[in-house]
Amino acid sequence: MNSMPFQPEILWTDFLIFVLIGSFLVFIVYTLRHEHLRVPWRQVARRPMAMASMVILLAYVAVGLMDSIHFRPLQEGQNPEAPVYSNEVLSLLDKAAMPLRARTEKTYSAPFAMQAYSKETVEYPDGGHARENPRLLYGGAHLQDPSERAADIVRRAGTATLAALGLWSLLVVGFLLSWRQSHEPLMQTVRRLVRGKGEFPWRAVLITSGILIILVLNAVYLSLYYHIFGTDQVGQDVFYKSLKSIRTGLVIGTLTTLVMLPFAALFGIMAGYFRGWVDDVIQYVYTTLSSIPSVLLIAAAILTLQAYIATHPESFTSATERADIRLLFLCLILGVTSWTSLCRLLRGETLKLREVDYIQAARALGASHLSVMARHILPNVMHIILIAVVLDFSGLVLAEAVLSYVGVGVDPTMDSWGNMIVSARLEMAREPLVWWSLAAAFVFMFSLVLAANLFSDAVRDAFDPRLRK
């Protein structure tokens, strides 16, 4: 039997992410086919802020997706006839960032540092010894003398920036050629772009991508020689940890909505459509659920899950799997606490819709309840669902940090911005200050949430009929 160099591994959240992407693609195709849905999206696309945010969001999604394709590598030194795969589950991102992952120092080190944070007793070849900050194993190890560091960083950053600008000009030229109208002089196309003419804000998109390409190339290139965000207590590269946290943040922001959406939509529409006792029961359920403070409900559920995991260790084969189940469970329970508001909105809208003429007509023509709800009501409350989905995202990403702080967030072994902030709390009390984990978590989290907020504002403005001019 031919053995593969790896064994694919699909975690639960991976599976759901693929489901999510599938439904997203279906949604896009559906939108493209319906003029009335294309119009508001075009309105979103006309906003420079929204398009710039989307570039950033797409970059995050790309990293998150790379981190969602998992496999177990073949264990080395094994008989190829009977392959044994490692217990460790890796992702494509881990594979790509292997240099970052493997190069761990002993403990803390500052960004771009060449020497460790803490002093150690170093022995000299001549027999003497002294307390000093030893050189790092990897950070700046290619340099002989620490005084060369500044020049080296500037030189490498310059190289990376030049390469990035080259790449970006290729992108711009490619865009110009495809955007140019037939027989238009090229200079005129350039002028149109620079002045921001045309229906869509291509200038904003290209500028954002340019900045993004410069930042990414610099970060990637410099991180091969330095720890650009420093290292944490066990010497892990903080930049790598921040990259790994992207998936956690995205999963919580999107899967939570995915799992709660069917329930919120079904119950909300049913309550508004049937009224009577169905309405009473559904209203009772969501009032009860929403009257429990959500942090406490999440805490109660996570505590019970912890107890379950502690008493059934045999159900989980690897630490990654255990952390993944906890992440999924967190999404589920966050979904339980957040579906009620959407359900209430949908119920109210359906109450209004069911009295509308075309629904009455559909009923009179003999359409079944199910088909009225699915074909007439659901499409007409779609904008509410969409607005809720995009507005919830940033709140959920922020909630992850708070929950991790409370101790009921993702697994402590899982990389997440929340866990980084939690550990930063103790680091901030150290002397000298260890600020870089906090800074890295801040930069990554802030840019994601800000981009999501700006984008969701544009979506809300375009889809909310009350805001339409």
Added chain:
Amino acid sequence: MIGYIIRRLLYAIPILIGVNLLTFTLFFFVNSPDDMARIHLGGKRVTPEAIVKWKDDHGYNKPLLYNSGRPGTGKITDTIFYRYSVRLFVFDFGSSDQGRDIRNDISQRMWPSLAIALPVFLVGILVHITFAMLLAFFRGSYLDTSGVVLCVIMMSISSLFYVIGGQYLISMLLRLVPISGYDLGFEAVKFLILPIIVGVVGGIGASTRLYRTFFLEEINKDYVRTARAKGLSELRVLFRHVLKNAMIPILTGVVVVIPLLFTGSLILESFFAIPGLGSYTIDAIHSQDFAIVRAMVFLGSVLYITGLILTDITYTLVDPRVRLE
């Protein structure tokens, strides 16, 4: 009015029963007392005798729902459900897994919580409304636009950063107030200033932006145009007419959290080491003290439902157009 309140109170009963059943299911069915004992005793190799002893010590050595070994009403009352769930309705929270009386703890820790939550709430509303009115007054100008952008930026920062940043800036760099802690009486003020500032600043982004839309919604209405046509100055219009009407959605939105002020803020209290109910809850979660978490879930729900009833009553008080049915 009184009839309405009574009806609302009656309606709260089935909801509280629902909350109670839900927590009972979570804490005793999904997670049996044996599991709890195992967690507290630690590890997988726990002898059955140790589990029985732990359950004896903590009063979990009863059947869940029906005790056939007891005579008369004891069949019902001498069970875990009666002892730990039904008794919650009379606010008998029992004792924590460490053996402390929970009701006593709560009534002591409530006050430090309130000492932070109430100022944050009041100062917060004042500051947010002021900023929102400022933006609404200069609507459409650069001040308005940059203010809204600033709000979105502030909304995008996790509350944890506000706390850590505030502690670093004001306590560690400027050394104006102690970094954390609490004291009794008037001495507490110096410990409370920083958490209150952090709490208010952290909420500015979201609330200012929301209140601004309330103001703008009112500003475009006919009665405002009439007021302006009468020759009232823009400031007078804003304070005399717009403010009053915009207060309706603002008030009804904030009234719901007033009862919950008693339970304090999880993050502020825990970061600033204030011995309130928020840090009590966090400590209970960290030490997996199920009894306290259970009590706080129930207490939180009661307070939230009270908040909902208060909201409905406020509605009728501030907006005469709303009739109770």
